Amino acid sequence: MEMDPDSLAKAFVEHYYRTFDTNRSGLLGLYQDSSMLTFEGQKIQGAQNIAVKLTSLPFQHCSHHISTVDCQPSGAPGGMLVFVSGTLQLPGEEHQLKFSQMFHLIPAQGSFFVFNDIFRLNYA
Amino acid sequence: MEMDPDSLAKAFVEHYYRTFDTNRSGLLGLYQDSSMLTFEGQKIQGAQNIAVKLTSLPFQHCSHHISTVDCQPSGAPGGMLVFVSGTLQLPGEEHQLKFSQMFHLIPAQGSFFVFNDIFRLNYA
Numbered sequence: 569m570e571m572d573p574d575s576l577a578k579a580f581v582e583h584y585y586r587t588f589d590t591n592r593s594g595l596l597g598l599y600q601d602s603s604m605l606t607f608e609g610q611k612i613q614g615a616q617n618i619a620v621k622l623t624s625l626p627f628q629h630c631s632h633h634i635s636t637v638d639c640q641p642s643g644a645p646g647g648m649l650v651f652v653s654g655t656l657q658l659p660g661e662e663h664q665l666k667f668s669q670m671f672h673l674i675p676a677q678g679s680f681f682v683f684n685d686i687f688r689l690n691y692a
Numbered sequence: 693m694e695m696d697p698d699s700l701a702k703a704f705v706e707h708y709y710r711t712f713d714t715n716r717s718g719l720l721g722l723y724q725d726s727s728m729l730t731f732e733g734q735k736i737q738g739a740q741n742i743a744v745k746l747t748s749l750p751f752q753h754c755s756h757h758i759s760t761v762d763c764q765p766s767g768a769p770g771g772m773l774v775f776v777s778g779t780l781q782l783p784g785e786e787h788q789l790k791f792s793q794m795f796h797l798i799p800a801q802g803s804f805f806v807f808n809d810i811f812r813l814n815y816a
Contacts, residue, residue: 640728640808643767643768651810668777668812670773670794688762690777
């Protein structure tokens with residue numbers, strides 16, 4: 569059964585942030601050597617480097633809450649852009665942080681990998 | 693002289709929002725028939741439909757302020773993803789609205805057109 573793109577995007581996003589919040593090193597498997605992450609303006613390339621960056625962020629626990637998920641087809645056949653807005657709760661922080669993030673997902677072996685990933689906190 | 697991708701992305705973003713704020717109908721030329729816009733969750737396809745949507749927004753004047761611009765190569769050779777965060781001042785509104793927006797730019801005839809465009813206001 570094929571899922572429609574919006575359902576696929578939502579399923580990916582739920583999987584991504586659940587993995588981030590409960591087993592961050594498990595994100596490694598979503599990237600490949602060609603993958604790019606721009607995290608708060610810092611450019612990182614390759615699955616290993618991206619996993620090192622994400623697992624070495626200066627907090628152990630966090631909780632993402634998704635507000636919106638938009639998707640559009642782009643790039644390789646079956647590829648899609650996924651655009652997320654939401655909030656991030658860090659331990660010891662009174663206020664949630666707003667963030668937005670985009671992914672370009674490329675089909676690979678019956679699933680997807682993250683080719684592009686850009687993350688920004690939305691400060692005032 | 694070739695500009696580096698970050699400079700190109702910044703130049704595009706400045707051009708896009710200057711056009712939006714001063715001559716909104718001029719945005720038509722940045723899109724093609726294959727272009728997609730998702731505006732606050734509403735999906736619109738094709739340059740004409742996108743121009744109609746953008747020029748019929750319920751305010752005549754607005755002012756975008758860009759906070760961050762990130763870019764990564766993706767898709768067709770020379771294509772790039774551009775991710776923007778910023779604020780939007782509407783007439784009569786005391787507070788600025790935060791927004792984030794992404795574009796997938798595809799090279800065409802020595803310039804770029806917008807293939808994908810996703811816009812979201814960042815509410816709390």
